[in-house]
Amino acid sequence: MTSTVADLMRRNLLDVFNEPDAGRRNAAIAETYAEDVVWHEPDRVVRGRxxxxxxxxxxxxxxxxxxxxxxxxxxxxxxxxxxxxxYGPAGEPPVATGMDIAHCKDGVIVDLYTLVSEAPRPS
Structure with missing residues (x-):
């Protein structure tokens, strides 16, 4: 089954970065990203699954x-x-906001860019 770009974006956020179980997270990683995926975070570049x-x-x-x-x-x-x-504690206002932008090819994410900013604080 080939995942759509929209499916990959949701899996990236929810099935990988919200998944506490390492086995389930690694299974999602194998299905979501290319073996040689490059992830650009604000402070580093991560290469490979x-x-x-x-x-x-x-x-x-x-x-x-x-x-x-x-x-x-x-x-x-x-x-x-x-x-x-x-992003923040479950059930509470967010502490940070951001976005993920991904380049997909052949049903997987090959490049991922994450941009982060602080969430506005209530007055």
């Missing part, structure tokens, strides 16, 4: 109980996907 898996586990460990939530629908133009998101 294995390194992406390690980094996803680090992010989950840094903020236990925090979750990503989609902010609006996935936007798709040709082989590019965009999904805005919010």
């Amino acid at each position: 294995e390194a992406l898996s390690v980094r996803a586990a680090e992010l989950l460990a840094e903020q236990p109980g925090w979750v990503f939530r989609p902010e609006g629908p996935v936007s798709v133009t040709d082989d590019l996907g965009h999904l805005g998101w919010v």
Whole structure:
């Protein structure tokens, strides 16, 4: 089954970066990303599925109980996907907002770009 760009964007956010179970997360990584995927974070570049898996586990460990939530629908133009998101403690206002932009090819993400900003604080 070939995943659509929209499917890949949702799986990237929810099935990888929200998944605490390493086995399920790694299965999703294998189905979502090219073996040689390149992920551009604001402070680093991660190369390959294995390194992406390690980094996803680090992010989950840094903020236990925090979750990503989609902010609006996935936007798709040709082989590019965009999904805005919010991030913070489950059930509470977000602490950060951002977006993922992915270049997809042959039913997997080959390049992923993550942009992050702080969420506005209530006055």
